[in-house]
Amino acid sequence: MSDYILRAIDNKSEIRAFAAIMTDTCQRAQKIHALSPVVSSDMNKLLITAAIMQLMEKNDDALISLQLSGRENKVNLNAVATADGYLKCSAIVGTMNEKNMQSELKEGFLKLVRDIGMREPYISTVQVKDNNLGQAVQDYYAQSEQVESYVIFSDNNDEYMGLIVQLLPNAKAETIENLKKQFAELDWQNISALGAILEKLSLKIVDKQMVKYKCNCSxxxxxxxxxxxxxxxxxxxxxxxxxxxxxxxxxxxxxxxxxxxxxxxxx
Ligand SMILES: [Zn+2]
CATH class of the missing domain: 3.90.1280.10 (HSP33 redox switch-like)
Known part of the structure; x- marks a missing residue:
């Protein structure tokens, strides 16, 4: 099975969504870096978010780097998405047991670096509370781009998926209300649910981008x-x-x- 991201939009251009199926990429990362379950779960979210953020860029050559550091900076995870749907990641995790690791990751910082070929890359940092990366990504969009977003990650049955839904500037109040209702009722269990979710939100798939783990070192x-x-x-x-x-x-x-x-x- 190959990984991919779907881009979808509603017919009134009020909502857009990005849905990522990234099982292969996440499993590859886990294997290369021998990640523990706690670390792996966060790394998967970073990889999924980086891949979606890269696809959101208008500039095809944009490079997105997400760095998660723990409260005492003993853990540092980095996921990078480059053009053409290529992803890679690195992990500094020290020698902590899972309990200490959980405590280290409970509070932290998420740093986003957007390099779109300007002289300097754009850098933003948001706080991560209770190891809730989805909330941190939502906070980033609200603070840095003034875009209301909904971020959901899932790792049911060893399938790794992510969904980011965003309200576009002309979203009407009733559309927002309906979106919130749909989210409350979401049954997010497996890959086949993904298409159903997009359909429920009345979104039409307009693009499919293949993604994979690939390092460009030489x-x-x-x-x-x-x-x-x-x-x-x-x-x-x-x-x-x-x-x-x-x-x-x-x-x-x-x-x-x-x-x-x-x-x-x-x-
Ligand atoms: Zn390499």
């Missing part, structure tokens, strides 16, 4: 990172006399640079 990129350390640092690595192993934090692939390779980088 040997060349790692080499550039080494060059950016500066000549002095590079020389000290050469003087250590050992080949250097560099790991990618997103896909865990390692790149080995021999002393000769390091010499080539010092120009």
């Amino acid at each position: 040997r060349e990129q790692m080499g550039k990172a080494l060059i950016s350390l500066g000549k002095e640092q590079l020389q000290s690595l050469i003087d250590d006399g050992e080949p250097l192993e560099m790991g990618c934090r997103f896909c865990k692939k390692t790149y080995t640079f021999t002393i000769a390779d390091l010499h080539d980088l010092v120009v």
Whole structure:
């Protein structure tokens, strides 16, 4: 099964929705980073949100990065969505047991970085209370973009899904009332429910974007990172006399640079 996001809108342009089916991507992330259930649940939400936010951008090359940090900054999760529906993530989780992890993630901060090719990326930070990432994403849209949104995540039967519904500027009061009613009655159990939900909200699917976990790291990129350390640092690595192993934090692939390779980088 492949992952995808549906974009839907009502015929009066009052409501729009993005529904993501991301089981493969979430399972891949869990496997690469050996995530515990508590961490995994948050990472899935970050990946789903990043993927939907990327699709919301008008600029196809936009890069979206979501970072969740725990109350004492001992946990740091990062999900990145790049163009073409590619996603990747990294996790710094230390060596906490699940109970301490839950306490660490109970309060935290969600940082959103939108890089749409301007000189500086847009950065916003919202507080996360009671580990409720859906609420934090809603708060972000309300505060930073003045858009009323509803965010729902689901991981029933090991199927990972997310839904973001937004009110457009010309939404009428009765439409908003109806939307709230539909949400209260939502039966969000499995993938087949997703289409039914969009139908119940009288939304028409207008676009389908495939998404998947894919890291774009390369040997060349790692080499550039080494060059950016500066000549002095590079020389000290050469003087250590050992080949250097560099790991990618997103896909865990390692790149080995021999002393000769390091010499080539010092120009
Ligand atoms: Zn990589």
